[in-house]
Amino acid sequence: MGNKRHIRVMVAKPGLDGHDRGARIIARAYRDAGFEVVYSGLHQTPEEIVEAAIQEDVDMIGLSSLAGAHNYLFPRTVELLREKGVDDIVVCGGGIIPDEDILALKEVGIKEIFTPGTTLDEVVKWVEENVKPR
Amino acid sequence: MSSVAEKVIAGDIRAVARLIRDIDDGMPEVREILKELYPSTGKAYVIGITGAPGVGKSTLVDQMLNHIRKDDKTVGVLAVDPTSPFSGGAILGDRVRMQRHSMDEGVFIRSMATRGHFGGLTQSTRSAIDVLDAMGKDYIIVETVGVGQDEVDVVKSAHTTVIVVIPGMGDDIQAIKAGILETGDIFLINKADREGSDKTMSDLRLMIDMDKKKYEGGKWKPPILKVQAVFDAGVMEFLEEIEKHRQYLIETSDGLQFRRKRNRVQDELTEMVKNRLIEEVLENLTETGEFDRAVDSIVEGKLDPYSACDNLVLPALGVSSGGPVKGSEVL
Numbered sequence: 001m002g003n004k005r006h007i008r009v010m011v012a013k014p015g016l017d018g019h020d021r022g023a024r025i026i027a028r029a030y031r032d033a034g035f036e037v038v039y040s041g042l043h044q045t046p047e048e049i050v051e052a053a054i055q056e057d058v059d060m061i062g063l064s065s066l067a068g069a070h071n072y073l074f075p076r077t078v079e080l081l082r083e084k085g086v087d088d089i090v091v092c093g094g095g096i097i098p099d100e101d102i103l104a105l106k107e108v109g110i111k112e113i114f115t116p117g118t119t120l121d122e123v124v125k126w127v128e129e130n131v132k133p134r
Numbered sequence: 135m136s137s138v139a140e141k142v143i144a145g146d147i148r149a150v151a152r153l154i155r156d157i158d159d160g161m162p163e164v165r166e167i168l169k170e171l172y173p174s175t176g177k178a179y180v181i182g183i184t185g186a187p188g189v190g191k192s193t194l195v196d197q198m199l200n201h202i203r204k205d206d207k208t209v210g211v212l213a214v215d216p217t218s219p220f221s222g223g224a225i226l227g228d229r230v231r232m233q234r235h236s237m238d239e240g241v242f243i244r245s246m247a248t249r250g251h252f253g254g255l256t257q258s259t260r261s262a263i264d265v266l267d268a269m270g271k272d273y274i275i276v277e278t279v280g281v282g283q284d285e286v287d288v289v290k291s292a293h294t295t296v297i298v299v300i301p302g303m304g305d306d307i308q309a310i311k312a313g314i315l316e317t318g319d320i321f322l323i324n325k326a327d328r329e330g331s332d333k334t335m336s337d338l339r340l341m342i343d344m345d346k347k348k349y350e351g352g353k354w355k356p357p358i359l360k361v362q363a364v365f366d367a368g369v370m371e372f373l374e375e376i377e378k379h380r381q382y383l384i385e386t387s388d389g390l391q392f393r394r395k396r397n398r399v400q401d402e403l404t405e406m407v408k409n410r411l412i413e414e415v416l417e418n419l420t421e422t423g424e425f426d427r428a429v430d431s432i433v434e435g436k437l438d439p440y441s442a443c444d445n446l447v448l449p450a451l452g453v454s455s456g457g458p459v460k461g462s463e464v465l
């Protein structure tokens with residue numbers, strides 16, 4: 001009796017910085033909210049992230065970045081999805097991201113940016129309200 | 135043929151990914167597509183890998199991918215991780231170890247959660263195997279955590295079933311004996327760089343040899359290999375053993391049609407019929423409230439469960455019961 005859609009989310013950590021604590025914490029919060037979380041690991045290129053997201057048929061990609069490369073990595077991910085004709089995977093970002101960057105990122109199609117002030121509950125709630133499992 | 139089936143057979147990644155999602159989510163419309171795909175299946179070689187959490191299964195799969203791809207063969211991976219019984223969610227982390235293959239078009243990796251719906255895992259994994267098979271993958275590797283019966287059943291439907299242990303797993307080896315020892319075609323002692331691999335080797339050997347009769351008369355005798363997945367040591371030899379086992383199957387059981395051997399087909403079909411009946415009958419009864427009313431009647435002492443079961447099942451199957459249907463007035 002499995003005909004029930006589950007939200008599937010990919011948590012990815014693009015860029016070169018070597019910490020994935022934040023990504024792991026958010027992955028656990030998603031799991032505890034009942035989502036299936038594909039965790040894809042550190043140091044991923046946007047190309048790898050997009051390819052994995054397609055194979056995993058996720059509803060959302062959550063990008064986490066501390067190193068400040070978000071201005072390239074986040075938009076590139078959105079761009080690659082578009083190039084591949086994928087228009088139904090929501091892309092979000094998290095990390096220490098200055099306000100002025102947030103606006104620009106949203107403009108290119110990042111649906112939401114979570115900064116260190118956002119609680120896990122708030123993040124989960126946002127996903128539940130904005131990401132539909134297919 | 136439906137366009138989905140056509141796309142899958144043509145190897146369209148997106149179509150394959152979405153179909154597996156629909157299978158996993160139990161969408162009834164996938165049945166028609168799977169019917170169309172079935173004639174295109176039966177060509178892939180399926181390897182099942184199971185073992186306790188953290189023994190190094192994903193690391194091993196990563197190395198296997200590397201070697202198999204050097205031979206220019208294509209691979210599909212289904213990596214199954216447990217669903218949290220508390221939330222119904224899951225963290226699927228096997229991909230992390232296989233990252234370096236994510237841009238390789240000859241490799242398709244899919245993570246799946248066990249979910250825990252009745253009979254669901256085995257059924258949906260088998261269907262997912264069929265999809266990867268139909269898309270033309272030469273090898274399909276299924277990784278499961280060998281804890282539940284479901285997970286063990288999944289790898290049992292492989293051509294070659296591999297059981298991974300690590301040194302010093304004394305008690306765990308006993309546990310394996312109870313459930314899956316019989317199903318292992320190849321045993322691996324991974325992390326052989328650690329202390330105690332000789333002891334584990336002799337423990338395992340002893341247990342396998344206790345079943346000696348099973349291996350008499352040219353039957354396959356499961357080899358035990360020491361490997362160090364993380365250092366790629368022993369992985370080539372492991373792949374050679376898989377090839378030997380494949381040859382053995384070809385010689386002894388109508389080749390790769392092994393998965394369609396009569397007793398296997400019988401088991402799988404039985405399971406499929408059971409699941410389908412439950413899905414069709416129980417779900418309908420639950421929706422109409424009939425099931426709950428029957429429960430009430432039993433609780434209130436108006437009806438015995440045997441009659442209740444008759445009342446529920448027989449009409450649903452279009453069978454009239456032999457005798458008078460007791461207590462039907464309360465339903």
Ligand SMILES: Nc1nc2c(ncn2[C@@H]2O[C@H](COP(=O)(O)OP(=O)(O)OP(=O)(O)O)[C@@H](O)[C@H]2O)c(=O)[nH]1
Nearest residue numbers: 186187188189190191192193324325326362363364
């Ligand atoms: N010392 C040593 N460590 C290893 C070896 N193979 C794998 N590991 C390590 O074991 C840990 C677990 O490896 P995984 O491949 O994730 O294990 P797994 O069995 O897939 O784990 P689950 O999917 O969580 O059950 C990792 O830190 C690996 O680097 C080995 O041969 N020797």
Ligand SMILES: [Mg+2]
Nearest residue numbers: 191192227228
């Ligand atoms: Mg694993």
